[in-house]
Amino acid sequence: MEIQTLTADISLKRQLETGNEMQLQTVRAVIEDVKQQGDEAVKAYTEKWDGFRLEKLRVTQEEIDAAVQAMDEVILQDLREAAANIRRYHEQQSRYGFKLPLEDGSYLAQRILPLTSVGLYVPGGSAAYPSSVLMNVIPAQVAGVERVVIATPCDATGKLPDAVLAAASILDITEIYKMGGAQAIAALAYGTETIQPVDKITGPGNIFVALAKREVFGDVAIDMIAGPSEIAILADETAYADEVAADLLSQAEHDALACAILITTSEQLAQAVATQVEKQLQTLPRESIARQSVERFGRIYIASSMAEAVEAINQLAPEHLEIVTKNAEAVSEQIRHAGAIFLGRYSSEPVGDYFAGTNHVLPTNSTARFASGLNVDDFIKKTSVVYYTEKTWQQNAPKIARLARLEGLEGHARAVESRGWEKE
Amino acid sequence: MEIQTLTADISLKRQLETGNEMQLQTVRAVIEDVKQQGDEAVKAYTEKWDGFRLEKLRVTQEEIDAAVQAMDEVILQDLREAAANIRRYHEQQSRYGFKLPLEDGSYLAQRILPLTSVGLYVPGGSAAYPSSVLMNVIPAQVAGVERVVIATPCDATGKLPDAVLAAASILDITEIYKMGGAQAIAALAYGTETIQPVDKITGPGNIFVALAKREVFGDVAIDMIAGPSEIAILADETAYADEVAADLLSQAEHDALACAILITTSEQLAQAVATQVEKQLQTLPRESIARQSVERFGRIYIASSMAEAVEAINQLAPEHLEIVTKNAEAVSEQIRHAGAIFLGRYSSEPVGDYFAGTNHVLPTNSTARFASGLNVDDFIKKTSVVYYTEKTWQQNAPKIARLARLEGLEGHARAVESRGWEKE
Structure with missing residues (x-):
């Protein structure tokens, strides 16, 4: 990992994949087909792209029960505990309206209402992401959304990952559709014969999903379109190099476009982390992805002072920030821009990805300057009331x-x- | 105004102006020029489109003072009182973070931070909109945004409307730039030699402004892109036809694409309102605009019951909803989707446009299903904190x-x- 002296112009902005004209045309055609032909269009695209001809789109209760049965009970318990932690944190975000009395009986008020229905897109592919289910569904449930729907593509045998169905089951979500890509987004936004439309669509996806979300935006709400993951670690001489390196690699393994940065006041730590990154890379199952990320976007910066390091972090506005320094809490008070902050040696970033209770859907690409992680506010709306006598x-x-x-x-x-x- | 029987499929969705390819290319070229050439590009476009060659973009304190001097003291006092009302309401929306203690000293937290800087776009043209200044600036100030900047195009003599400068002055805003269109949005988003970039841009504008906001979105935050205004009035036989008609026309005069709808359980009221609309139209200064709106999008629907009427309102999800019925408050409790609600005969919609204290930037085109009016939340961001022992x-x-x-x-x-x- 390259070591540099910290300068004022560092940035973690990367050119995001925005899709090409052909992809956009495809997405528009898919959306139009689903609008016109409903279920049949969704089934046809599922057959074409996911390789399976579905009889019906909706997952049955038997499939959900079978998935739960197939899971290791220890893992189920982990998921349940994570869900409880996430629920407890997000309950603190609950919102209440107010009534502001004016003179002689007049008043102004603000009502808080949950969205009526929300669709969560869960990407398919080689891995299953039960944590995405927890992180998207729970804030909606805490907000009071009555109908939460999941859409996720099936594999070539028509199956969904047990872990995703099990996570849904833990949250009492039973309206799940086997559909992915632009056809799923279109079906959620506009409805079909068997699927009622939703008011908001959240969750990550590939470029076709992202383009489709942009297209339906306005007719329904969408969450932010997230870029590749990032971590900045702010560390001094009290940090352990192997731990810092492991945390950097935990982001780098996500995506070849992920970005992992260390800013440190300790030249010794800088050298040791560089050595550790190389050493740990060699045994990482996702070495190839992590190595590309580290080589293209990974950097170790040596800062002349903690103040300079803090200023650099505020300029980066990273998605994830770990602070592994003396008086980490005091240092963190100076941070103005970060999606999520992890304080001290024992708050490794994956703690927040899976378990602690905070949300792992966070603003990337320096948008933490103005955006927030997914939270209960994303599933409510406010109505003002004026009453004049x-x-x-x-x-x-x-x-x-x-x-x-x-x-x-x-x-x-x-x-x-x-x-x-x-x-x- | 056409009278119809209420049916289940009513909608106020209109095709919004999205701009054509030539307009988009123009906007992209302008943005690129401002990025490359900064102030000089802004001045050149101002000369080209607004007809005045500026020496400097920033309004001087002398200009602001002169504008305040030129204003009628009574109007200044009205603006000050409106500002105080708006501030009082929005202060109720203030947000606070929380700390959730876990076992043995671990904790999770949520920090609330204001955005650092915000730019407000105020459209130019024939009229001045001081109320836009109040409605956009005050929530940002209540949120704690340190730097609030205004951009607004000058006229062909290089001047800005006194009322806009006076409204800014009342709010202690002194960083004001004479610039409009896509060049203003680009300068706010990316900065120039004399203008520091901002983190979020709010405020309405023409199609070039709207396209430019879409283009810079992601690099900075933007507010929603509002469509033409709408009002739905829910009234029974207790309402006065002249008042209902006047309120319908107050929306219709905004824009030929504006939409004004009455839903009533009283056939007599329906007839009387139709008569009144025609009568009042004849003396309205903006008759032509209002008449186009009424003819294209205005409707009076007769509902067979209040329950049916309420259901229709929930389907419309109107920007503004007036409820002029017996037990208006009880009726309003059944409304799930509306940007702002005005209760009873004396809460005419313009009360909220200018004075009561609620915000007049509201979700249009049925987006009240999932969106809210401008509020303090739009100017804050949340950072989660994890501390594990x-x-x-x-x-x-x-x-x-x-x-x-x-x-x-x-x-x-x-x-x-x-x-x-x-x-x-």
Whole structure:
């Protein structure tokens, strides 16, 4: 891993895959087909791309039960405990409305309502991601969303991963559809004969899924379109090189475009981590992916002071930030931009990916400057309420009419004044 | 205004203007020019499109002071009172973080931080919109955003409307730039020699502004891209036809694409409102715009029951909803989807546009199903914090490692286990 002196212009921004014109045309055609032909279009694309002809899209209760049965009871218990931790943290994010009384009985209010229905996309492919199920479904449930639906592609035998079905089952999610890609996003957004449309779609996916989410955006809500994962580790001489290296590699193994950065005030640590990264890479099952990530985007920066290091972190606005220094908590108070912060040696980043309770869907590519990880707010909406009595209206109508006329909107002024018009 | 029997399939969705390929190419070229040539590009486009060659982009304190001087003191007082009302309501939306203690000193937390900097776009043209300044700036200030910047195009003599400068001055905003269109959005997003970039851009604009906001989205945050305004009025026989008609027209005068709908259980009211709309249209200064809106999108629906009417409103998910019925508050409790609700006869919709304190930037085109009006949450971000002690790590490391391996991420498992590795 390359070691450099920290400079002011570091960045972790990478050019994201945005899809080409052909992919976009494909996605638009798929969406149109699903709009026109519903279930049959979804089945046809599933046969074409996932290699299986489905009789029905919806997973049966028997399939869910069989998946739970097939799981190791220890793993099921781990998932249940993780789910409880995630629920407990997200319950702290619950929102309540308010009522602001004005004079003489008038009031303003804000109502908080959950979204009615949400669809979660779970990617298929070689691995299963039960943790995605937990991280997307639980905030929606805590928000009070009544209907949470999962869409995920089946394999060439028509099966879904046991772990995904088991995670859904733990959360009492039973509306699960075997469908992936743009056809799944279209079916969730616009509905088919058997699938009611949802109001919001969350969850990661490949470029076709991302393009489809952009296309349906506006008709339904979507979550952010996440880029490859990132970690920045801020460490001083108190950190252990093998642990820092292992944590860097845990991000690097995600994706050849993932980004793992160490910023340290200790030259000795810098050297030791570089050595450890190379050593640990050699036995990593996903060595090839991790090595590409490390070589292209991995860097070790030596900072002249902790203040300079903190400033660099704020410039990076990393998705994940580990602080492994003396007085880590005090250092963390100076961080203005990070998706998630992990404090101290024992808070390795995967602790948050799977188990601690915080969400692992986090803002990437420096968007932590203005965006937040997935949370309960993403599944609620706010409605304002205005109630004016006659007296409050009388006191304020002339002011409101003047402000409307200042903007040239005579109709607005008259509407407010109309309450005083003589009635027939 | 056309009267119809209410049916189950009503909708207020309209095809929004999305811009054509030529407009998009123009916007991309402008953005690239501003990135490359900074201030000079902004000045050149301002000269080309707004007809004035600026020496400097930033408004001077003298210009702001002169604008305040030029304003009628009564109007200034109205603006100040509106600002105070808006601030009071939005202060109720203030957010606080939390700390969730786990066993033996471990904890999870959520930190709430304001965005660092925000740019507000205020459209130019024939009218001035000081209310836009109040509605966009105040939630950002309540959130704690340190730097709030305004961009708005000057007229052909290089001047800005007094009312906009005065509204800014009331809010202590002094960083104001004379620039509009895509060049303004680009300068806010990427910065120039004299303008520091911002983290989020809000505010309405024409199609070039909307396209530019879409283009810079991801590098900075943007607010929703609002469609034409809408109102639905739910009224029974207790409502006054002239007031209902005036309120419908107050939306219709905004835009030929605006949508004003009455749903009523009273056939008599329906007839009377139709008559009143035509009568009031004839003396409305913006008659032509309002008439186009009424003819294309205005409808009066007669519902057979209040329950049916409520169901229709929930299907519409209107931006603005007035409820002028017996027991309006009880009726409103059944509304699941609306941007803002106005209760009772004296809560005419313009009350909220200008003065009451709620925000007038609201979700249009049925997006109230999943979106909210502009609020303090739009100017904050959340960072999660995980702190595990050695003991908590020890208890949970095996579980976390199992979950990581279940997903095929060995590097994640090793990272968590590395804390137990023997040290050299």
